[in-house]
C-alpha cells in the first residue's frame with residue numbers, strides 16, 4: 705500500500721510526505737488495527753461511533769498515540785461521543801452540527817480538527833454540502849472555538865472519469881476557499897479511497913482514506 709502511494713506521488717511529481725494515509729478500519733477487528741499500528745500506521749478512520757468507541761479503547765496504550773478520524777454520517781445523538789473520543793471529523797456538512805460539536809468539545813482537549821464534506825458528484829445518495837454552500841460554511845466554522853477547520857473532504861463518483869473530474873473540481877474549490885480564508889491551518893484535501901486514491905493523489909489530495917486496499921475485504 706505504502707509503495708503504491710509513493711509511486712503515485714512520484715508520477716505526480718509530489719513528495720510522499722505531502723500525502724497522509726488514513727487507514728479506514730470500519731468493519732475490521734481491533735487485532736487487525738493493532739497490527740497496522742505496530743507496523744507504524746498512526747491515523748485511523750471510523751464511520752460509526754458505536755463501533756468505533758470500543759476499538760479506540762482497545763487500541764489505547766499501544767506503541768504510540770493514535771489519531772482517530774470520524775468519517776461517517778453524523779447522527780445528532782452521537783455528537784457528544786464524537787466530540788469526546790475523536791481527534792478529527794471529516795464528514796461535517798451542516799453549521800448546526802458544527803455548533804454542537806464545538807460546544808460539546810471539552811475545553812481541556814485541543815479543538816476538534818474538521819473537514820467540510822462536499823458532495824462533488826451531486827448524487828443524491830451521497831452526503832455533504834454543495835459546492836455553492838462550501839465557502840460560506842467554511843467561513844462560519846472559523847469562528848467556532850471548539851473546532852479548527854482543516855480542509856475539505858469528498859467521496860468520488862464510482863466511474864473513474866467522473867471521479868477524476870470531481871477530484872479536479874475539489875482541488876479548485878479547496879484552493880479558492882484557502883485563498884479566501886488565508887488560514888495556515890487550512891491544509892487538508894481529503895479525497896481518494898481504495899479504488900481511486902492514485903487518481904486523487906495525481907489531482908492534489910493531501911490525505912487519502914483507504915480501507916480494503918490495506919486490510920482486505922470487509923465481511924459485513
Ligand SMILES: *Cc1c(COP(=O)(O)O)cnc(C)c1O
Pocket residue numbers: 728730751775776859897898899913914915916917
Ligand atoms: C469506507 C470508506 C472509505 C474507505 O473505503 P475503501 O474502499 O475500503 O478504501 C473511505 N472514506 C469513507 C468516507 C468511507 O466511508
